[in-house]
Amino acid sequence: MKSRKLTIPYIIWMLVFTMIPIVMIGVTAFTDKNGAFTLSNFNNALFYTNVFTKSLFIAFISTLICLVAAYPLAYMMTRMKKSTQNTVIMLIMIPMWMNFLLRIYAWIILLQQNGPIDTALSLLGIHGTYIGNTGAVIAGMVYEYLPFMVLPIYTVMSKIDNGLIEAARDLGSNSTAVFRKVVFPLSVPGIISGITMVFVPSASTFLVSQYLGGTDDIMIGDVIDKVFWTDQNTGSAISLILMVFIFIFLVIMNLFGDEEAIA
């Protein structure tokens, strides 16, 4: 009984800041400017299908790169001395103390013409443009969301009982087999929550592409932002579709791992 009472503030919080806004988006998406029921907002939203696909594609690639980069790092971290582990975690966290927009500005300076990267590569005889394309957007996203991939995988991996690994070795597994049969399967929940934490925000992000991308890299988050200027109804419809997609994605992720992995 007592624990019930303690949950009340959280329930109110969820109600006010999650449920009511979602209902409001739902209502706005299905009504027109005068408040009458309509489906035309979804018809308008269909125009942005290509932006939608591109956003999901960019989010997918960013998540993949994050996973490929983060997994070995997390694995290596679990093999380090405890004190080194703490230092490494610290180093991963420090950039997150700074505002996200400032870090994107830093990327602009890094990638721009005659910026450090351009200058260094020019000295080697390589000339090119490094900003204003999809690659730059993906680089910004990977940089932004990498810690969200490393940390859950690391947390899950560091909890793996060393006894299991020793047992596998005693039973004749070489290190590849230990990794394949013990470490990897036990780290799946970490991978799943990592993917969720990277994919969901990167699919809906905005500003990154406005700062790092070119004219063709507009993402669905930017479209929602711009459409909302004058047309809240269509904006809500696009948001709702995005939410449904993310929900489907979460359900699929759910099928792969056990439920607790998904926050």
Place this chain on the structure above:
Amino acid sequence: MKKILSILLSAVICASCAACFAGCGGSDEKKPENKGEVNVYNWDDYVAEGQDGLMNVIEEFEKETGIKVNYTTYSTNEELYNKLKNSNDNYDVVVPSEYMVSKLIREKMLLELNYDNIPNYKYINKRFKSLPCDPDNKYTVISYWGVTAMVYDKTKVKNKPDSWDALWDKSLKGNILMIDNSRDAMAIAMQTLGIDPSKCTKADVDKATEKLKEQKPLIKKYVMDQVFNEMEGSQSAIAPYYAGDIAMMMEENEDLDYAFPKDGSNLFYDAFCIPTCAENKENAEAFINFMHKPEIAAENCKYLRYGCPNDEAVKLLPDDIKNSELTFPSEEYLDKCYIFSDVEDDVYTYMQDQFVKIQAK
């Protein structure tokens, strides 16, 4: 080593504490009698607040009148409109642009001003009284005006451009920036097509949309504030922007120059208004009046570099600003400019919608 570091750190902490106390002490020095408050909702970066050695006009107002200012800012007219329309916040002074003034008047969201409480209105130049968005002069006191122009990098653009067509120049492909604002972008496209933007219809918007679609492959980016970084950092060749801001960019990078399209451009202005939700109307009028005290208006103009409609204030400006064509284009040029005030709601919504679609395709 560690010792030196800790000494340094504690020095920094002490210094910052001292700075804080100094700051707090300064504002508490003398407390004027309480005359209530005024809620001002203004553009970001719009008044001198002590930057670059200029006066902090908000504090100055509080000191002089004893009225407390609650100052909040917005970055688009639409943000302002949505706040006024959908929130319960009370604002006493807002500063919408011309087209938003028309819309607010149409929707009966502004109060009539009592010009007796705004004696400094007499300093306003005749051109900026009875504005097209408020022809009977009941609701508005202009704050700033300006025109759109082009800023270009002399090292990348050989000949000084003289029309908006330069923004469609194929030889500058990938080096052109376009303004990320449906009204300004559409108006530029319309002018190149010989359409008067102030009288545009949906069909005109369609033509402008086609023109902008043609431009898209040539463009590096659609930008607003990013234009400063791009141009000051010599990253792009040419961009349309607000003339007052171009003056700022040129101070940072001497390769930059400006060009006015010869057929005129957009003359825009923002005006002080009092919305119907206001609770402190007299204080609001006092605030508006204060902003047009010549010294104050001059100080703001030094900060923002947009056109100052206050004749007495112009006299107080240093010569380099007073004679700058970017801040004060010639009378003849202004006569050629159009004012984008009374675009019908559905045309404007359509414009915005089409502009997002251009960017999304």
